[in-house]
Amino acid sequence: MDSSLLPFFQPKGVVIVGASTSPEKLGYGVARNLIQSGYKGAIHLVAQKSGEVFGKHIHTSLQDIPDPVDLAILIVPTQATPQSIEDCAKRGIKAAIIVSAGFREVGEEGAALENHCVEIAQKHGVRLLGPNCIGTIDTHLPLDTTFLQPPMPTQGGIGFISHSGAFAAAIIDWARGQGFGFSRIASLGNQADVNETDMLPMLAEDASTKVIVMYMESISNGKRFTQAAGEITKQKPIIALKVGRFEAGQKAAASHTGALAASDTAFDAAFEKAGVLRAETAEQMFDWARALETCPLPKGNRIGILTNAGGPGVIAADSLEHHGLVLAQLADATLQALSAILPSAANTHNPVDMLASASPQTYAECLKILLNDKNVDAVMIILPPPPMFKAEEVAKAVNEVIEKFEKPVVIALMGSTLVEGAGNEFREMRVPTYPFPERAASALAALVKRAKGAQSSAAASWTHLPTLQHKSSQSKVSRLWTPDELMQAYGIPNAPVKLATNESEAVAVANELGFPVVMKIASPDILHKSDVGGVLLNIKDTAALQSGFAQMMARMERLVPPPRIDGVHLQRQVAGGQEVIVGMARDQQFGPLIMFGSGGVEVEGLKDVAFCLGPLNQAEAGEMMRQTWAGRKLKGFRSIPPVDEEAVKDVLVKLSQLAMEHDEIEEIEINPLRVLAKGAVAVDVRVKFKGE
């Protein structure tokens, strides 16, 4: 952790520059919140006019402030902000929260002023949070540097980093209504200095923070974020809501891989790599966070459902399957124990339906039986208003059981006024509740995913690049290298392509390679050769080659505008096996994205592809293959014989290494990679260097 950021959450003393006695001013709100937060350090107020607010004297100069003071909250006119930073530096304050707006977000002039602030801050070693932010909150210290309407959020274990102040403010109010709390909150504003990745360790190393949630509109440095988040998720879960998924303008791309590797794909791959759980919606992010904050992690994905009504039980079972979880197969002993206490019309098989008559004791006893079953990794209790009992009595009874086990239990607490008391009981015991089984299932799925991620070795792969033997890993490759040379340098088997500039050269080359051969037009102007009749397959002899050469050249002459023709590329025809596509597109933010899937000309139409952020290990390569039909088919399907899966993994890992070691390569595409019974051969390889 960067100790220069400590004052934002653990200041020794805080000064509010721009404190106000007028309740409608932000400077009043900040003073009120800081003083009422219970913050135990020194609190100082500064404004142009002397006075008093909340029993505190308002100084007129920063230089008058006594020690200790190491954090300033600046609520001064936009134009006065640079001077304020200077003043902070002069007073020895090395951290400032700039609440004021009117900077980069309003246009060029504001951006210039913001840059000026950063220059001054950097000159004096002052760290800036904001501008245009609402500051920080720590409910445990406690500390509140915001101007938000009181009360402060309640204490909790969720740490929250937000690129949007308005979103943070709305969430804080919403959380109050939902009955959950936070540990630390940081609103980042324009991120003139401190960004989301800088802030992560401040939450990761905070003992009160059990789970980190991030509302992200952008990324400051993709590689740095992925690395930092990947380290943190080894210890603590991170959930991200990344907005801006659908960007109107997709970048122009030179290959299928490039076209398919949209910016959001890179975020998906980066989150996956770093073990960050990506939420689809704001509600989902906090549904997951509440479970991760309080529940032990499950050992597997086998879920027991306990309900007093069939319908909601079916909804729950559906949702489990939808989220990739499974209904636990209850042990015989469990079934017998349930039978012993439930009426004969009850269903003792999972979902366990105790019937509407279920008492608080029945709920508790059945829960205990389920949690004692080794086939059950976690339990969802469904609690609609019980017709004969009070829901809060059920809550009390099951809470006593839950706290005795190290297995996660979540509650689908269905209803409103009739289950309010139960909601309070669960809240007090920190058992997460959801209004419907579908959301409870989603939370269980997040627990399972987190449990897997926390164990998986993928998180550890960061520091262990797969080590391969190849001749060029130490030296830069040159853009003069042919794709064939690149493949050979990294040990990716290929069918070499030879250029022939005229017919007689073509005949000579083909005889050297051995028939049958494939002939493709060689032109810098033709990207998709088969589209223009520039590919001829299965040429069996010299005569066929000669007539094919003539016809192809004739076709090229008819193209408008006429392409430059270097000649033809000849290659020995590799037959049999299965065809897949393997590619790499370098994302500006995150680095090489490796792609695998169904190849051919239809790759963009079928979209049967998976991506993974490099560097790739064998396990990750295998995972990509499992995600696609092209990959699953390698094992053989119906009349299609199995082929060499390991060879594909090998190519993927080598391609990743090539990409990691050679920044100057922007895109690589092997389409097809022909996978044989033994081995795989790169048949058509295209490489795009930076600036091409």
Added chain:
Amino acid sequence: MDSSLLPFFQPKGVVIVGASTSPEKLGYGVARNLIQSGYKGAIHLVAQKSGEVFGKHIHTSLQDIPDPVDLAILIVPTQATPQSIEDCAKRGIKAAIIVSAGFREVGEEGAALENHCVEIAQKHGVRLLGPNCIGTIDTHLPLDTTFLQPPMPTQGGIGFISHSGAFAAAIIDWARGQGFGFSRIASLGNQADVNETDMLPMLAEDASTKVIVMYMESISNGKRFTQAAGEITKQKPIIALKVGRFEAGQKAAASHTGALAASDTAFDAAFEKAGVLRAETAEQMFDWARALETCPLPKGNRIGILTNAGGPGVIAADSLEHHGLVLAQLADATLQALSAILPSAANTHNPVDMLASASPQTYAECLKILLNDKNVDAVMIILPPPPMFKAEEVAKAVNEVIEKFEKPVVIALMGSTLVEGAGNEFREMRVPTYPFPERAASALAALVKRAKGAQSSAAASWTHLPTLQHKSSQSKVSRLWTPDELMQAYGIPNAPVKLATNESEAVAVANELGFPVVMKIASPDILHKSDVGGVLLNIKDTAALQSGFAQMMARMERLVPPPRIDGVHLQRQVAGGQEVIVGMARDQQFGPLIMFGSGGVEVEGLKDVAFCLGPLNQAEAGEMMRQTWAGRKLKGFRSIPPVDEEAVKDVLVKLSQLAMEHDEIEEIEINPLRVLAKGAVAVDVRVKFKGE
């Protein structure tokens, strides 16, 4: 509407059989609710013991009850229920709600008792709701025949049919907390007599019901439901939550089509056919219902977003795209009008960001400008707690604008305590609010889908079977017909297949068809011929045919167990064009499901297929093609030339007619259908008759 069902919602007089003076008894709760509901008809109480409850006398015999009385609520011991039904009939009561449980749901004995009840009821013409149900509610009449905790649900326009009493009870309580109401509610219980399809018209023809929501665990008669729902959705929206999506046991199937047409696919297709909106979750069902209840339908899918903060605006834009809606391109006049009233740093382009300083008046004026734009079909307003103003003032201001326009406006009301007042304002004006933009976007998408469905001619296709000229539509086809004969009867172009029982016959047939030919093994024991080497393509002459015949027979002799061999099927080879699969699988409940998609052996792996419930019209056939890559590709893609789309539509419609007219056919699969530049040819056709 079946008038025998009228007493369940519009009784002239109600008798409670099994009324009780003990507050813990259901018979007490039903009496309390019925009396306190404000029901204006006659209310009578019957029990074994005379007495008084809620100021009403309790009679000891049904026969003592004076007129009017046409509905009985039976809360009697399970065993006594048949007698109670008899008594009702004797007293002239033709409708009974059986609240008691202990019937079909507890096992065989209960089922027998339930059947007995139905027999008695049918003998006397008594209609039954339940058993094991919570009855009916009409908030407008008003009427409450349930025992649920008071108060009754608030009045609203949502009609609710539920297969689960517990789910209905939980939803009623939840709705109370969410602040929305219902028109009519029916809990169906075991559906011994009245089922979900019977009940539909009771809500469809109720003027207070603006939208119908259905919680479904099963279907009583698929075809009848689809037909009935399809008629209703021409007037009124229906939303269904069908649970039990994931059924462990998939039926065995003889074809790809059969294997892919799982039971839930049939539900999807039936809902689509009937114009029923299928919700994924309970929460979504009511999110949609609240919008459909109160909003005018949009003319298109172009949405304007009005926000006072950028972040939530981006979330909203993402969600719109996710749901297939588009950000409206604002007209120049709109941009100018917005510029005139917003600060220069505001964003006048959609999403319109008014900045945090936006006042209630700014919200209202901007909303008016957006709603006046012809490019805007609907608006989402995002309202997090405004930093400088009260949210309820914003609500009041925008409500005045909303009521002046015939365009839907939904609110993402983000927060809790700080936006509570605003929530009340919107509720009063019947403007739907959602806690997050994602849910507001989903509701807008439901409005757009409903608007499209209400206009589309698909709903009308029910009564207009496509009329085709073919020779056999009046007569039954025979299972002795070959697939070729079936294709020819329905005008589906095919490449006839001829059987040859030995080599010399094969040579004669091939010469008759003309080379090149395809030869396939003819055996009742071999389903997937290519899997066992039973297919030989591109046979160019007699010599190749002879050697191929010998080799194929040799391969068959090696199979274990040895298959019965009828000979070989010969067919003229159809080359070029694109291959697709077209199939039909008859669903037990819903009838013929027509399938279209990517064919070949990989059809089950790729899963690039779409289904539609027959009968199919040209528009529906086109829609299926748009849903799959195989269909989109027909227009041509890169080096793949375009082929005859219309010919495929024609085949789909003809296949649908064949299926509609011949119940005795269970599955048909054309794989491949070869689509040429002009026309399409069924190359391999398999037909499975019932009982095969």
